[in-house]
Amino acid sequence: MTEGSSFFLSYSRSDERFALRLARDLRAEGVAMWVDQLDIRPSEHWDRAIERAVRECRGMVVILSPRSVESDNVADEISYAIDSGKSVLPVMIEKCVLPLRITRMHVIDATRNYDKALEQCVASLNDPAPQAPRTEQPRSPAAGQVDAEVVNAAKRQLATIVGPIAAIMVDKAAARASSAKDLHALLLQHIDGEADRERFLRLFPQSAGVPPAPKAPVASTAISSAEIDSIARILTRYLGPIAPLVTKRESRACASINELRQRLAALIPAEQDRTAFLRQVAVGA
Numbered sequence: 001m002t003e004g005s006s007f008f009l010s011y012s013r014s015d016e017r018f019a020l021r022l023a024r025d026l027r028a029e030g031v032a033m034w035v036d037q038l039d040i041r042p043s044e045h046w047d048r049a050i051e052r053a054v055r056e057c058r059g060m061v062v063i064l065s066p067r068s069v070e071s072d073n074v075a076d077e078i079s080y081a082i083d084s085g086k087s088v089l090p091v092m093i094e095k096c097v098l099p100l101r102i103t104r105m106h107v108i109d110a111t112r113n114y115d116k117a118l119e120q121c122v123a124s125l126n127d128p129a130p131q132a133p134r135t136e137q138p139r140s141p142a143a144g145q146v147d148a149e150v151v152n153a154a155k156r157q158l159a160t161i162v163g164p165i166a167a168i169m170v171d172k173a174a175a176r177a178s179s180a181k182d183l184h185a186l187l188l189q190h191i192d193g194e195a196d197r198e199r200f201l202r203l204f205p206q207s208a209g210v211p212p213a214p215k216a217p218v219a220s221t222a223i224s225s226a227e228i229d230s231i232a233r234i235l236t237r238y239l240g241p242i243a244p245l246v247t248k249r250e251s252r253a254c255a256s257i258n259e260l261r262q263r264l265a266a267l268i269p270a271e272q273d274r275t276a277f278l279r280q281v282a283v284g285a
Helices: 013-028 046-056 072-083 114-126 148-176 180-188 194-203 225-251 257-265 271-283
Strands: 007-010 059-064 087-092
Touching: 007 013, 007 046, 007 072, 013 059, 013 114, 046 072, 059 072, 059 114, 072 087, 087 114, 148 180, 148 194, 180 194, 225 257, 225 271, 257 271
Parallel strands: 007 059, 059 087
Antiparallel strands: none
């Protein structure tokens, strides 16, 4: 099967049985799928064939499970696809902590109803919208135009200061920024501590002398520390260890605890998990 017209299937070898079932069912529905187990010829070099397929694929379907999110190969394949501007369709087959780079993507839940998940996959993969410019929701010319290389560099460098949450912070700031300088100014407002601010300015010297974007006025007593800690414990069930950092940083831009709940819920990909989270934080479960 030709890679350039196909969707690449990324999965952990431990999930091979499900992966092959999904691939064959998608093919039966007319979706062109490239799968290592089915499409690498005996004479081909395995690693090179996979690298070429990822590079030339139309888009990617990634199977999410506790095993695949721990796989370096799967993580590399996801990162390459995203950095190359390819569409990525995550399909969750078991509950797991999502990789940071896909936490904001729509995740198809196959943990309960396989047939429904297959139908959703077919609809998503046959939709040409992900492969074409999204003219139906144009961005303002003044925002969201930061070069992808600048954004990726910011994620790597900021991660050395704030950890894994850097990817989320940079993506949000990049959607509002119209230049690299704007991006760095927006990020600077999230850096606590003088030493970390100085380190940030060393990593991003072009930001020197640029005042950080003003923060939205939020009453300091709007949300208590106890409420933030309680919500963070619940969010950990869905986002993993980064939940406390995410909760604390999001709380700074919120004027009420309800706004904080809604902002955090938006970070949870699966709809049923978002609903469960909102129910739990409402009652303090």
